[in-house]
Each structure stands twice: as structure tokens, then as C-alpha cells.
Amino acid sequence: MLNVEMLSTGDEVLHGQIVDTNAAWLADFFFHQGVPLSRRNTVGDNLDSLVAILRERSQHADVLIVNGGLGPTSDDLSALAAATAKGEGLVLHQAWLTEMERYFQQRGRVMAPSNRKQAELPASAEFINNPVGTACGFALQLNRCLMFFTPGVPSEFKVMVEKEILPRLRARFSLPEPPLCLRLTTFGRSESDLAQRLDSLPLPPGVTMGYRSSMPIIELKLTGPATQREAMLALWPEVKRVAGQSLIFEGTENLPAQIARRLQERQLSLTLSEQYTSGLLALQLSRAGAPVLASEVVPSQEETLAQTAHWTTERRSNHYAGLALAVSGLENEHLNFALATPDGTYAFALATPDA
Missing domain, CATH: 3.30.70.2860 (Alpha-Beta Plaits)
Structure with missing residues (x-):
């Protein structure tokens, strides 16, 4: 089985200052392509550490996806680390330098001298195009491992993986059917x-x-x-x-998406009133495309179950909605829920000792 690994780089990733969404996306994407990751590592912006882990993983992995460190600043070290690990120098990729200059010119900007660094690749590297940014990628062979170096910007990373890296893997290796x-x-x-x-x-x-x-x-x-x-x-x-x-x-469809789809199938609109959930239901349902007519977040207040039901019925009528849902505030370890429908209003109190 092909041994595919990922190396995430950057102090901000290592120290938890940003969430490594690229790693989660790649793991899921590759899994569904039949090439699940066998290992993930993270290293900060330190040249010695980067060189050491590239050399180490080159003895174990068949493929290594390196993410980040291809920018124009002093802490972008991936190209230099790759060249150092292989014992070679950096060379200017003139065609990419020209492409970057055109990129800035089309946007009415002058390219900073520091961007020239993004066109300097290890001498033996294969250039990988980036159609949506200034950080080109590259590939090189180090010992047994084929390494791909990719930009950290998620939109650029995903395009490069889908359009450039996966086709290269399919051409070079016999990949199994997706699990x-x-x-x-x-x-x-x-x-x-x-x-x-x-x-x-x-x-x-x-x-x-x-x-x-x-x-x-x-x-x-x-x-x-x-x-x-x-x-x-x-x-x-x-x-x-x-x-x-x-x-x-x-299936893989999440709960908000399930609710949104079923509301659409039944041609039912929804209005929401939230206290304890503070707008979370409206946010998740709206993102899923649910037909939410209106929503409100109400300061927590003491109310009986009958009051919650009454106000929910009124809200459905006032907003001409198919359904109205209300969540009360937490009171004496209880939450009130009410759902007003065309057939009547349903309400219940839920004991929540751990809320």
C-alpha cells in the first residue's frame, strides 16, 4: 500500500494560532481518492528542523505533501529546506518570475523585490503551476520519497492538489479503488x-x-x-x-442539511426564537440553506411552558411561516421547547442537569 504522509509547516500552525484546515481537507480528500494518509507531522519555521524532518521522512514515506512556507517573507523556508536536504542550491525559474510580474501588473501593483524569492526553486525540482496565486509549487525526489511542496493559502492548496498533484500520483502509481x-x-x-x-x-x-x-x-x-x-x-x-x-x-449529510432538505421538500418555511442557543440554530440552518424566514435571539427570561408555546404560536402567525420553533432560557435545570405547526403547537420541558 502506498505510504502517503503530510508535513504542515509554520509557527502559527504548530502553536495553535490557526486551525490546520488544509490537513483536515487533504486527509478527507485523499481518503476518498483511495490514498489515505498514514502520518501527519507539523514543524515550525526553523530551517534545521525542516531539513531534519524532510530527510527523516524521505526514508519512510513514498509520497510527502509539504504545505506552507512558499511565501516571500523571511520565515518562508520550504524551498531552501528542500534544497538543503537534497544537497543542492536554489535556481531562478525565469518563466514563473515573468508570470508573477504579469500577475501584479494586471492588478495595477508593483511586485516587491521580496516576491522574487517565490521563483527560486531547488535545482532538481519539477515546477508545479499555481493558477490562482503567486506561490508556485514544486516536486522533487529525495531518497525513496516523492515530495510535493504546496502553498499554505487554502484556495491555492486545494486547486494544486486536485489539478496538479493527484493526476501526477495517478500517472506514477497504481492507486487502489477508493474505500x-x-x-x-x-x-x-x-x-x-x-x-x-x-x-x-x-x-x-x-x-x-x-x-x-x-x-x-x-x-x-x-x-x-x-x-x-x-x-x-x-x-x-x-x-x-x-x-x-x-x-x-x-449517509454523510449532516443534521442541519437533513432538516433543510426536508423543509424544502415539504415547502415549509421556518421562523426561530432562541434564548439558550443564542442564535446557533439559525446560523447552522441558514448555512445549510434552510428556508428560515426570520430569527431572533431573546435575552434569557423566566417563562412557563405554556407561555413558550403561546408565544411560538403567535410568532408563526405573525411571520406567516409554516413552522415556528422556540428555545427558552435555562431555568432550574430545565429548557422549554415549542414547535408551532399547521396542525397545532407542541411543547415540552427538557431536564438538563449537565447543561
């Missing part, structure tokens, strides 16, 4: 409860059962090679049987 991953999401059951029932299932060779917990929601994942598709599909009904009434949906 199969069956997913379902449950509500209200604990991870340990589900695992106790599922861990005894006889899994086909190479197939694993995974759990992702964000209580009270648990995602179950049955993952395995494409060659085990029939066996996995035969086992899946048993997984769903164990999930039972706690199963709320199957």
Missing part, C-alpha cells in the same frame, strides 16, 4: 452502549467499525476496501438494527 465508508448517525445513545453491541459483530477482513462522538449525537462508520463491498452491505442491516430507534439518518 467504502457506510455511515449512520444516532441520537441519545452513548458511545459505550453502541460499542458493546457492535464490537461483537464479525467484521470482514480489512473492515473496521468506527465511532465519532459529539453527545448526544454518535456517528457510526463501517469502513473497508472496495473489494469488501458486498460483505459490508450484507452486514449493514445488522448495524442499523443495533442502532434501532436512535438512528436519525444515514
